[in-house]
Amino acid sequence: MSWITKTFTSSIGRKVIVAITGLFLCTFLVVHLVGNLQLFKDDGGAAFNIYSHFMGTNPVIRTLEWVLVLGFGFHIYESYTLAARNRAARKVGYVDSRPSENSPWYSRSMALLGTLILIFLIVHMYNFFYRARFGDLDPDINNNDDLYTLVVTSFKQWWYVLLYVGAQIALCYHLIHGFRSGFQTLGLNHRKYTPIIRVIGYIFAIVVCAGFASMPLYFYFFK
Amino acid sequence: MAGNNPNAKPMNLTLKVWRQRNRNSEGKIVEYQVKDISPEMSFLEMLDVLNEDLLLKGDEPVAFDHDCREGICGSCDLFINGRAHGPEKGTTTCQLHMRKFSDGDTITIEPWRANAFPVNRDLSVDRSAFDRIIQAGGYISVNTGGVPDGNEIPIPKNIADKAFEAATCISCGACVAACKNASAMLFVSAKISQLALLPQGQVERKTRVENMVAQMDKEGFGACTNIGQCAAECPVGISLENIALMNREFISAKATSDNLA
Numbered sequence: 001m002s003w004i005t006k007t008f009t010s011s012i013g014r015k016v017i018v019a020i021t022g023l024f025l026c027t028f029l030v031v032h033l034v035g036n037l038q039l040f041k042d043d044g045g046a047a048f049n050i051y052s053h054f055m056g057t058n059p060v061i062r063t064l065e066w067v068l069v070l071g072f073g074f075h076i077y078e079s080y081t082l083a084a085r086n087r088a089a090r091k092v093g094y095v096d097s098r099p100s101e102n103s104p105w106y107s108r109s110m111a112l113l114g115t116l117i118l119i120f121l122i123v124h125m126y127n128f129f130y131r132a133r134f135g136d137l138d139p140d141i142n143n144n145d146d147l148y149t150l151v152v153t154s155f156k157q158w159w160y161v162l163l164y165v166g167a168q169i170a171l172c173y174h175l176i177h178g179f180r181s182g183f184q185t186l187g188l189n190h191r192k193y194t195p196i197i198r199v200i201g202y203i204f205a206i207v208v209c210a211g212f213a214s215m216p217l218y219f220y221f222f223k
Numbered sequence: 224m225a226g227n228n229p230n231a232k233p234m235n236l237t238l239k240v241w242r243q244r245n246r247n248s249e250g251k252i253v254e255y256q257v258k259d260i261s262p263e264m265s266f267l268e269m270l271d272v273l274n275e276d277l278l279l280k281g282d283e284p285v286a287f288d289h290d291c292r293e294g295i296c297g298s299c300d301l302f303i304n305g306r307a308h309g310p311e312k313g314t315t316t317c318q319l320h321m322r323k324f325s326d327g328d329t330i331t332i333e334p335w336r337a338n339a340f341p342v343n344r345d346l347s348v349d350r351s352a353f354d355r356i357i358q359a360g361g362y363i364s365v366n367t368g369g370v371p372d373g374n375e376i377p378i379p380k381n382i383a384d385k386a387f388e389a390a391t392c393i394s395c396g397a398c399v400a401a402c403k404n405a406s407a408m409l410f411v412s413a414k415i416s417q418l419a420l421l422p423q424g425q426v427e428r429k430t431r432v433e434n435m436v437a438q439m440d441k442e443g444f445g446a447c448t449n450i451g452q453c454a455a456e457c458p459v460g461i462s463l464e465n466i467a468l469m470n471r472e473f474i475s476a477k478a479t480s481d482n483l484a
Contacts, residue, residue, distance in 0.1 A: 003484065007477045011408075011446035012436055012470055082446050086404035089445035091338055095241070095252055096331040098305030099403060102455035108403050110448060181449040187471030189464050 011085075012185075014078045019185035021075035022178050026204070028068055033211045040218070045140060045148025053144040056132060076118060083111040106173035107181075113174040120167035127154060155219035168213040175205035233259040234326040238273060240285055241333045243342050246349075250342065252331070262322035266309065267292060267299060269321055270332075286345040294318040294458065297393030300400070301346055302333040307397035307456040315395060315458040335396050337405035339442045350396050352442040353410060359438035360431035361414045363423045376422050389416035391459045398453035398461070404445030409453035411439050412469035413461045419472055429476035436473055 007013045035055065038048040055061050099108060106113065128151065131137065137145040154160050179201030183189070188197075235258050243250030257273050264272075267289050274284035290298035299316040303309035309319045324330065334342050339352040378386075390413075398409035415432050418424030424431070447466055454463050 003477070003482065006437075006484075010436060010473075011406075011440050011444075012473045013477070015446055016470070016474060082448075086406070086445035086448070089338055089405035089443055090336050092336055094302060094305065094333055094336055095239070096305040096333065099401075099452060101306060101310075102401060103450045103452045107448070107450040108452075177449070184449045184463065184467050185447075185470055187467045187469075187474060189467030191464075 011082070014082050015185045017074055017078045018082065019182040021071045021078070023182045024071045025075060026175070026179065026182075028071070029208050033208055036212070036215060039148070039151065039215055045146065045152070046142055046144075048148045048151075049140050049144040049146055050142065052132060052147045056145075072121075076114070079111065079114055104177075107177045110174060110177055110181075113170045116170040117167060117174060120163065120170070123163065124167075127160075151215075152219050152223065155216040156223075158220070161216040161220045164216040165213045168209040171212075172205045172209035175208065176202055179204055231262045231322070232326065233261055234321065234324065234328075236260055236269075236324065236327070237329040239329060239331045240273075240346070241342075242285070242345055243334075245344055246341050250345075260321055262320070262324075264321045265292065265317055266301070266303070266319040266321065267317050286343070286347045288347045289317060292317040295393065297395035300335050300348060300350070300395055300397070302335060302400055304331055307335070307401040308395075308458055312455075313458055313460055315393075318458075335400035337396075337399050337444065339405070339407070339444050340396060340399065348396075350394070352444070353394050353396065353407070355442065356407070356411060356435055356438045357414060360427060360434040361418070362427070363418060364426050378421060382420050386417050386420040389413045389420070389461065389465055392417075392461050393459060395458060397456050397458060399444065401452040401456035402445065402447075403450060403452060404448055406447045406453070407439050407442070407444040408447040408466050408469065409457065409461055409463070411435055412465035415469045415472055416465045419468065428472070429480040430482065432469065432472040432476045433480060433482060436469075 001009075008017065035051055036048075038051045039045075041047040128147065131150060132145060132147050137147060137150060140146040140148065155164075180194070180198050183194070183197050235256065238255045238257060239252045240255060241250055242253045255273055255277075257269065257276065260269050260272065267287070270285060270287060277284050288298045288300050290296045292299075294315040294317060297315070299308075301308065301316040303316065303319070308314055308316045309323070311319050311323055332346060334340075334346045335348045335350075340348040340350055343349050392410060392413035394410060396407075396410070399405055399407050402409075415435060418431065419428055449463070449466075451463055454461060
């Protein structure tokens with residue numbers, strides 16, 4: 001094995017990949033959330049459809065899309081590899097174990113929360129991304145594909161709303177641990193900044209997830 | 224063994240103890256009753272009472288690791304009621320006292336659990352994986368010759384303090400036992416920090432972290448997921464800052480060392 005393979009297959013090497021891709025995916029969440037805020041513009045979806053047309057056709061975005069796919073791919077693959085290794089490190093477990101006395105449940109459940117998010121991601125990609133890119137959407141008044149109507153009709157179904165809001169709760173807990181954990185893994189721990197990163201992580205997780213959850217709730221209850 | 228406190232009422236307890244003949248045999252939890260335990264006894268003294276009872280009955284005493292019984296050596300290693308070193312924070316098993324329990328309690332006592340720490344017998348585990356990690360790089364090169372003068376190498380107080388904090392690690396393995404992933408990163412990071420922070424540790428700085436992390440992985444410990452169970456259960460309060468420092472050391476060593484292997 002070369003030193004490069006050795007580095008990235010070591011425990012810390014894999015952790016570093018999870019951390020870098022995780023923090024990268026956080027930046028994606030911000031872009032995705034800000035773009036989706038167009039849904040709240042009361043113009044029958046014209047602004048949202050212009051935005052989604054841009055995202056689906058702009059060459060820079062289409063290139064970065066592959067970076068995003070790689071980001072997700074590495075994050076998921078490395079996390080599962082580490083989780084499998086960690087699970088295998090204790091074949092005989094304890095008869096009496098009380099981890100709730102020394103740590104929060106969501107920090108211990110990152111693989112489970114991640115799996116829930118992955119299931120949501122697959123459903124979500126089929127719902128909107130697949131149909132926007134490969135489906136046959138009707139044109140809106142500007143002759144853009146009318147993704148807005150698809151979103152609105154989807155969010156009129158209670159089980160969609162339940163799935164989407166549930167996924168955001170899982171994402172929120174995943175981010176509360178994941179945000180600060182990413183910095184720690186990269187070695188960015190400092191008595192001055194770590195408490196600040198913790199607070200920013202909480203705010204980031206809650207704002208982002210509440211923002212995403214507000215969309216299905218808004219269309220289900222107020223439209 | 225009677226205490227000095229006349230108000231300390233003796234306790235009767237039910238113990239659920241892991242019994243296992245040797246490394247290859249199946250183990251199981253066995254229940255015992257112990258009577259007239261003084262609240263001022265240490266946890267290990269309570270186990271001594273159990274073992275005296277067992278010997279009188281002609282049973283095999285329970286094997287457990289212990290040495291100094293002063294919280295210094297890091298030999299004792301019991302998982303008590305679902306916690307490494309028991310319910311009290313910042314304490315080794317030997318410094319845990321029976322006043323932390325109440326009359327009539329049931330106490331479950333298990334060995335550290337990790338593939339890298341195989342059970343030798345009953346509650347005694349083999350922690351030689353830690354020794355092999357230290358052998359891989361937890362040392363400094365020493366120049367032979369005359370005894371150097373005191374304070375010949377200037378070290379700022381705050382750095383000396385950080386290195387000392389890391390050096391308080393007694394290698395008991397509670398971090399591994401408490402961690403959901405059976406990760407040894409708190410231990411390994413403490414051993415890396417105490418040397419990486421000091422001028423004497425600079426010669427092997429890069430090879431040390433590379434080799435110690437490689438050995439840690441080879442021993443089959445899990446990888447840290449930054450939960451902090453280790454630091455919460457550590458009897459000497461080793462901080463997660465050390466793991467971040469180890470990660471920094473590892474990344475920079477991998478990027479800049481001459482080691483192509």
